[in-house]
Amino acid sequence: MGRTLAEKVWDDHVVRRADGEPDLLFIDLHLLHEVTSPQAFDGLRQAGRPVRRLDLTIATEDHNTPTLDIDKPIADPVSRAQLETLRKNCAEFGVRLHPLGDVEQGVVHVVGPQLGLTQPGTTVVCGDSHTSTHGAFGALAFGIGTSQVEHVLATQTLPLARPRTMAITVEGELPESVTAKDLILAIIARIGTGGGQGYILEYRGSAIDKLSMEARMTICNMSIEAGARAGMIAPDETTFAYLRGRDHAPEGKDWDAAVEYWKTLRTDDDAVFDAEVVIDGASLAPFVTWGTNPGQGAPLSANVPDPASYEDASERHAAEKALEYMGLTAGQPLREISVDTVFVGSCTNGRIEDLRNAASVLDGRKVADGVRMLVVPGSVRVALQAVEEGLDKVFTAAGAEWRHAGCSMCLGMNPDQLAPGERSASTSNRNFEGRQGKGGRTHLVSPQVAAATAVLGHLASPADLSDARTPAGV
Amino acid sequence: MEAFTAHTGRAVPLRRSNVDTDQIIPAHWLKKVTRDGFEDGLFEAWRKDENFVLNRPERKGASVLVAGPDFGTGSSREHAVWALQNYGFKAVISSRFADIFRGNSLKNGLLTVVLDQKVVDSLWGLTEADPTAEVTVDLEKRQVLAEGITADFELDENARWRLLNGLDDISLTLQNEADIATYEAARPSHKPRTIVA
Ligand code: SF4
Numbered sequence: 278m279g280r281t282l283a284e285k286v287w288d289d290h291v292v293r294r295a296d297g298e299p300d301l302l303f304i305d306l307h308l309l310h311e312v313t314s315p316q317a318f319d320g321l322r323q324a325g326r327p328v329r330r331l332d333l334t335i336a337t338e339d340h341n342t343p344t345l346d347i348d349k350p351i352a353d354p355v356s357r358a359q360l361e362t363l364r365k366n367c368a369e370f371g372v373r374l375h376p377l378g379d380v381e382q383g384v385v386h387v388v389g390p391q392l393g394l395t396q397p398g399t400t401v402v403c404g405d406s407h408t409s410t411h412g413a414f415g416a417l418a419f420g421i422g423t424s425q426v427e428h429v430l431a432t433q434t435l436p437l438a439r440p441r442t443m444a445i446t447v448e449g450e451l452p453e454s455v456t457a458k459d460l461i462l463a464i465i466a467r468i469g470t471g472g473g474q475g476y477i478l479e480y481r482g483s484a485i486d487k488l489s490m491e492a493r494m495t496i497c498n499m500s501i502e503a504g505a506r507a508g509m510i511a512p513d514e515t516t517f518a519y520l521r522g523r524d525h526a527p528e529g530k531d532w533d534a535a536v537e538y539w540k541t542l543r544t545d546d547d548a549v550f551d552a553e554v555v556i557d558g559a560s561l562a563p564f565v566t567w568g569t570n571p572g573q574g575a576p577l578s579a580n581v582p583d584p585a586s587y588e589d590a591s592e593r594h595a596a597e598k599a600l601e602y603m604g605l606t607a608g609q610p611l612r613e614i615s616v617d618t619v620f621v622g623s624c625t626n627g628r629i630e631d632l633r634n635a636a637s638v639l640d641g642r643k644v645a646d647g648v649r650m651l652v653v654p655g656s657v658r659v660a661l662q663a664v665e666e667g668l669d670k671v672f673t674a675a676g677a678e679w680r681h682a683g684c685s686m687c688l689g690m691n692p693d694q695l696a697p698g699e700r701s702a703s704t705s706n707r708n709f710e711g712r713q714g715k716g717g718r719t720h721l722v723s724p725q726v727a728a729a730t731a732v733l734g735h736l737a738s739p740a741d742l743s744d745a746r747t748p749a750g751v
Numbered sequence: 752m753e754a755f756t757a758h759t760g761r762a763v764p765l766r767r768s769n770v771d772t773d774q775i776i777p778a779h780w781l782k783k784v785t786r787d788g789f790e791d792g793l794f795e796a797w798r799k800d801e802n803f804v805l806n807r808p809e810r811k812g813a814s815v816l817v818a819g820p821d822f823g824t825g826s827s828r829e830h831a832v833w834a835l836q837n838y839g840f841k842a843v844i845s846s847r848f849a850d851i852f853r854g855n856s857l858k859n860g861l862l863t864v865v866l867d868q869k870v871v872d873s874l875w876g877l878t879e880a881d882p883t884a885e886v887t888v889d890l891e892k893r894q895v896l897a898e899g900i901t902a903d904f905e906l907d908e909n910a911r912w913r914l915l916n917g918l919d920d921i922s923l924t925l926q927n928e929a930d931i932a933t934y935e936a937a938r939p940s941h942k943p944r945t946i947v948a
Binding site: 303 | 766767768769771773774777778779781782783784785786796819820821824825826827828829830832847849850851854855858859907908909920921923924925927930931934935938939940941942943944945946947
């Protein structure tokens with residue numbers, strides 16, 4: 278019988294297989310950041326162990342880093358101490374580090390792919406659940422906890438039970454207004470936040486084939502929000518073209534050998550998935566969340582749902598709690614929800630294509646009075662590219678704030694936070710209670726919806742904008 | 752890791768589904784660089800409400816958390832497990848756990864027990880009616896016991912063996928050093944490297 282993409286990559290990394298034991302899997306790339314690594318390095322130190330493969334390990338700073346005044350000392354002493362701990366650990370153990378101020382610094386899941394380190398058929402881990410992002414290249418990539426970080430540092434392997442596989446097939450043409458973010462939000466609403474649990478998802482079908490690498494990363498990024506450890510997309514010409522010439526992409530004979538191998542990384546026709554979901558791409562529309570988990574979403578044209586309409590008691594209860602926290606009432610049109618803050622950025626939507634999409638909507642328009650809009654590139658490289666294209670000017674001319682690279686308002690670990698009761702439209706991946714700051718309320722949206730929302734001051738898509746643009750433009 | 756054989760204690764019934772790791776331990780706590788001292792951050796936002804179940808005087812000293820489905824969703828932060836342990840929890844019962852959280856908890860000796868929602872409902876009923884009711888989680892027998900409740904649970908044999916013996920995964924893996932070296936020697940040269948010699 279044939280094998281799925283996930284099974285092929287898995288099998289290629291088995292170091293040891295024995296009855297009654299989890300497989301011991303080799304890890305090709307280990308990404309580190311300041312938050313989940315300190316206790317792992319401590320563990321190594323206590324046991325007197327070195328990092329086994331420095332050449333497969335790389336670190337950057339992202340979660341705690343400020344996005345303003347980055348040349349000044351970090352104001353929060355606890356954040357500063359955590360960054361200093363990473364620097365100390367990397368120096369002591371010899372790990373390559375890209376700290377704040379370095380040209381390769383950025384959100385860890387933006388940095389790996391842009392350096393060309395994330396490649397098809399590799400295993401990628403990081404102490405961060407959104408490691409699933411790297412699956413867009415046909416890599417088997419998943420988030421791990423700090424004990425596992427230590428395990429990989431010490432052994433370059435992980436003992437793991439083989440997950441099941443689920444196909445998510447998206448056929449048909451996505452309408453022009455529909456982005457990768459809308460698609461993945463719709464998928465999560467359909468299968469639920471636990472729907473992918475125990476599975477590696479493989480996104481496939483004609484609508485997926487047409488997506489850019491950036492869009493594929495947006496989709497794989499949020500696999501974890503459906504409960505899946507990993508999401509994958511088979512590598513193809515789009516993938517190869519993205520990788521060719523990048524810093525760490527193979528060259529010469531190695532490139533040819535790599536491409537030959539990468540081309541085998543497709544689910545065999547006779548392979549069987551443990552579960553399958555089919556989505557009609559043509560039926561989708563811009564999608565936003567109304568609740569406090571990423572599965573609580575609906576098309577922008579819909580109304581806030583009535584909790585009473587849920588048959589399942591725990592879902593009903595969850596919806597009630599969510600509306601209470603979000604300060605929404607059942608039946609209210611989603612389009613009428615006003616926001617104070619708009620955030621464009623994160624490892625979900627902080628890549629160059631995302632910034633271009635947001636800028637194309639904002640070009641010649643103004644952010645509404647009373648709305649604060651933050652645009653935060655996912656990495657320094659993305660920022661430089663955006664400046665080269667003049668996108669930063671589009672944002673600032675519209676009244677948005679153009680910031681330095683980092684996780685920023687995706688989570689409340691750095692100075693960019695919502696105040697209690699504030700409401701945001703955010704291109705990040707989690708609308709959990711307090712995620713963007715204590716008491717903050719988050720609506721997850723695409724970059725295009727974020728930009729249109731900033732202009733109108735309430736949840737909106739570009740189609741809602743009347744066309745009074747001030748001609749300026751890029 | 753401390754070995755886990757069986758534990759008996761009072762319970763905290765947490766009638767919520769989808770308890771994500773941002774609720775278990777909010778992000779600002781993640782700046783700490785140790786594995787201890789997270790107890791005050793556990794469910795920090797909810798604990799502001801004096802009626803939150805964890806704040807009730809009768810739940811003081813309870814050590815078994817009985818939660819709704821999809822416990823531990825969200826981020827990979829192991830701090831969520833440390834916070835539960837620092838607070839004094841030895842076991843968490845739910846009908847479904849997020850994968851990463853479950854993996855993290857088993858690595859730290861916090862037993863996560865999957866039981867049918869019906870049994871979870873009975874445990875909620877029992878421990879809400881009688882806060883002094885004790886719940887036993889027996890890993891040797893793979894059973895949860897409480898007044899009127901006997902429920903078997905599953906846990907794969909390997910994970911159970913490691914927990915029962917409190918074994919350290921890294922030492923176990925390093926016993927297979929030769930296998931790792933053999934694998935490394937055969938890796939193709941086109942695989943990426945972060946440091947190019
Ligand atoms: S951008 Fe957000 S989700 Fe991504 S790594 Fe940073 S904090 Fe995590």
